[in-house]
Amino acid sequence: MSRLPGLALAVALIAGSPAIPTGPAAAGEQGPRHVEKGSVQAVAAMQPGWNLGNTFDATGDDETSWGNPRVTPELLGDIRAQGFKSIRIPVTWGRHQGPAPDYTIDPAYLARVKEVVDQALDADLYVMVDIHHDSWQWVNGTGDDVLPRFSAIWTQVAAAFRDTSPRLVLESINEPQFTGGDPAARLAELNTAFHRIVRGSGGGNATRLLVLPTLHTSADQVHLDALGSSFAALNDPNLIATVHYYGYWPFSVNVAGGYRFDATAQQDLLDMFARIHATFVARGIPVIIGEYGLLGFDRHTGTIEQGEKLKFFELFGAQARARGVTTMLWDNGQHFRRTDGSWNDLELFHQIRSSWKTRSGTAATDLVFVRRSAPITAQTITLNPNGTGFTQIRLGATTLRRGPDFQISGDQLTLTAALLRRLTQTQGYGVTASLSLRFSRGVPWRLDVVAFDRPALTAATGSTSSFAVPATFNGDRLATMTAAYPDGSNAGPHGWTPYKEFDRAFAPDYEAGAIRLTPDFFAEVAEGTPVTLTFIFWSGETVTYELLRTGTSVTGTPLA
Template sequence: MADLRGRARTVRWWLGLAVTAVVTVVTGTGLVATSNAEAAAGCRVVYTTPSQWQGGFSGNVAVTNLGDPVNGWRLTWTFPSGQKVTQAWNATVTSSGADVTAADVGYNAAIATGATVSFGFNGTWTGANTAPSSFALNGVTCNGGTTTTTTSTTTTTTTTPPAGDAMAAVAAMEPGWNLGNSFDSTGADETSWGNPRVTEALLDNVRAQGYKSIRIPVTWGQHQGAAPSHTIEAAYLARVKEVVGWALADGFYVMINVHHDSWQWINTMPADRTGVLNRFNATWAQIATAFRDSPAKLVFESVNEPQFSNSSGDAQNAQLLDELNRSFHSIVRRSGGGNATRLLVLPTLHTSADQARVDELNTTLTALNDRNLIATVHYYGYWPFSVNVAGGTRFDATAQKDLVDAFDRVHNSFVARGIPVILGEYGLLGFDRHTGTIEQGEKLKFFEFLGYYAKTRKITTMLWDNGQHFGRTSFQWSDPELIAMIKSSWATRSGTASTDQVFSARSSAITAKTITLNLNGTSFTGLRNGGTDLVRGTDYTVQGDQLTLSAALITRLSGSRAYGVNATLSARFSQGVPWRINLITYDAPVLQNATGTTSAFSIPTAFRGDLLATMEARYADGSNAGPHNWTSFKEFDRAFAPNYTTGATALTADFFAEVNDNARVTLTFHYWSGTTVTYYVTRSGTSVTGSTA
């Protein structure tokens, strides 16, 4: 494995130059006034070696034109230690001994006054890797000044103006939405993961929902040719440009990236550093060129959820990601046009908000010293809650603290230092299966708090939607209650409660029920059943944050007390959306004996109005059975799944794959009413038997 311990070096040339005419240079937007001069020539070079390993290194060269506009360029230098260029991008590089010439490649031939063009290369070295001491652009030595020839003219030039306020731009991107499972799919085209082709109408309707920005994840790998050019298919690139154009025309801020390439080929960088870097650079060079003249509302994101396989550990991971992010930055900036000041988004490793990952990205951002950079992380919640495992059935204090800690870390590390942050994806991981993996009320509390806290931490949010939320052709939300809560969180807080389910056992007399209101800075204003306001003091009482429903109210609304939801109440607050409370009649679920196989086993279940929250699995000795054996509570949908329509509880092949053969497993089903029911299963080879005793 190559030695990746070499660190970047930056060599700058700021030497003065005797000029034959009077020259005044003002940085920023300024003048180069030449008295009695017909032309001005001058340049500045920044030469860096982002990484170095035994016998090899990578180099970046950024050339800033300080003189009159150049159309066609040739940069020359001499390597002092006999280094050799083996491969280059965004320039044609030739060598004669130690002398090197880099020439433009057509699309980057023009360098306006004050503009910068950049290119990169891989090289070899032996003994030493000393940086060149001098460069010349079209025969003029680059030393930070200009030379002129005498005439009676005055030339006024303007350097690249500073971009706008990145923090303000990112704030204007709130809220954002992801066009997931379309261009990021790894199949033949954007429909290969089950979504229809993207239409203008879809984007129009997303915009009409109030979204200000749209992240369009793009996976490029399956649409690229072979090394060394890794040419992107023209038709695919044109299609991405078409959809980006529609979104920009709708007024969106648009963010595009390199997406699932992160685990398809970029992750092999520890073993194939040169190959991966070359492909990454080639990919971004083409994207940057294709979009260089797009409006400033188009934003580039380096790579989605970067990861590395079989690395030596955190230090190498950090170095490799730093190299990718710096290379991305250099390639885009040197491509010119709008890319010179375009907003660029850099991720942490895995887009994690852990402090170590945040610190690593901060190191990169500090070194780049570019006012138009944005940090990005993703957040899918406290993992046990996000997938409903290990008893994480509620958005409780632990789950809330996980969110607070994550958002505080990125705020304190980035936002407080003037670096804007985009939460490029957020949601719950259980949504990958279906949105019912997490109980509805607990889900709503998560999204209400996330929207609120992101706003307080000045973090722009982008909802991950792979088609499970907003219908790609119906243009309707699959969960209106969820999107109502999300939209409300953009502007204000909403009141919630300790539960959205009030259970009354049919086998018992009805009694008053009390739940705790989470006012969240609001005030409680009333309780309603449908369009009817209920009577405070008679139908319900409120003392502080305790809402008590009277036995008389529950009796009246439960009617014949059929199993299931008998009535729906609406708790109203001074702001935000109402909180739904279901009045449910239930009795303890009844399970039956069953036989089946490890690939198809279901327990006949009469749920009798109750709802399954979670399941425990233990062997006779009390040790944990099944997957995630560090906890007795198994993962909802992965290990077990209720089917209320057919009256069955399925145990999955994934569950039995990690159950000992011929060992009896005690299952404890926990229901939302608080009821628990015990059941027993024994696996014998591929056969399974289940019993209630």
């Protein structure tokens, strides 16, 4: 997994995805149309997959250097028990290589990787092994040693796995990127060398499934077409195409106002699946999305609001099924707890697992805000049945009554004032009830009823290295923040948008009653010029606040 430079990527994404080609070139003329059924069936049998992230891809001394525990057969058995059929084992080899000309891999490290591969196969998993962070550590360079060193890795790895089960799949390189020369030509050279070396090693490698990535593992059409040309040149029916997908970038990290899984974010996902299907799947070339998720998860999974992320994963799973694509969830330890075999967010996993087989109904929101300081009125929420049928609403073990508690008209669900009054009659702010919206298929949709009033901010002093806005949230939740100078220009990082990146520039601390502004935010704030912050909350409330930086000192004042 990697993150591309913010501004360049943001501009490309906001400009929109390339149109899906429709002429003869789209039909492909990019590779063999007659992939053996066994290859397609094998890739289908790998669905769904999971990544053993931040383990053998760690750039420290061993597999535990990035904080994850040593891999055990029990862990791999747990992954299989969750319903996963395949596991991707990213491996960073360079730290464990000797010098030129042999570039010998440490035998103990190679043996350990092979041990875990064998354990995964014993757990009845398909396994995919790659070259991982080497891609940006040294493969991206222009030195004469890149191809020999890359080739040396695959020569040794191919020999080690020559007689391993055909359920082992080898992947050329993770997220290839290059700092010089013709990037497409350089990737084609590496993919060709990988193919030649593995096939030439004989044994099971003569027909083993091999995975070739696009540049950056991007699903942009230009990169899909370039990979298609490599498929045509190699003319091998046992090849698989791979891309990665972390969503529409503003939504994926919660920046530039992309805090909802809105029509733009949805269309980005739909277009990606349409392109890989038209370019490869429809022509009999299997595709694996070797990593998927949301980039904000790198920091923590709360960067994106719960209901919005659930809608993303629901649609992603539905499209994977509809388009015949195998997917592998990126998990560096933020999802599955490897020490006790449980999920950090069981609701999220239930949505992901359900999407492997069926669609689930969702709604425009998972939050209904009821103001304590005003008369309570009925509220209407738009449902997204996604081909299912709405059946009922549960409150714990109680089924709510149509009429007194709610009305339903088409996709419009109205919660009555009487129900909301009953659910919020207890004192205090925050979630007062969680309703379970049931549909004819899939998982229920949780709808939290939240008692709130307008948040209040107070004055503060601090420094550019440590500053927090004192906040009385009054049950509300922060969605995003904008920052602007008096002339209307954007302040802070990501200067091309007024909306700052959640958790990178700012983050709410509900327990402490504060909104923290990061050193990264102040690093790009001008001295001596007031900055107006606008905090936008999920209830729809907005609250403004003024900052003034003087050297490393910062003062903050609430605005009316």
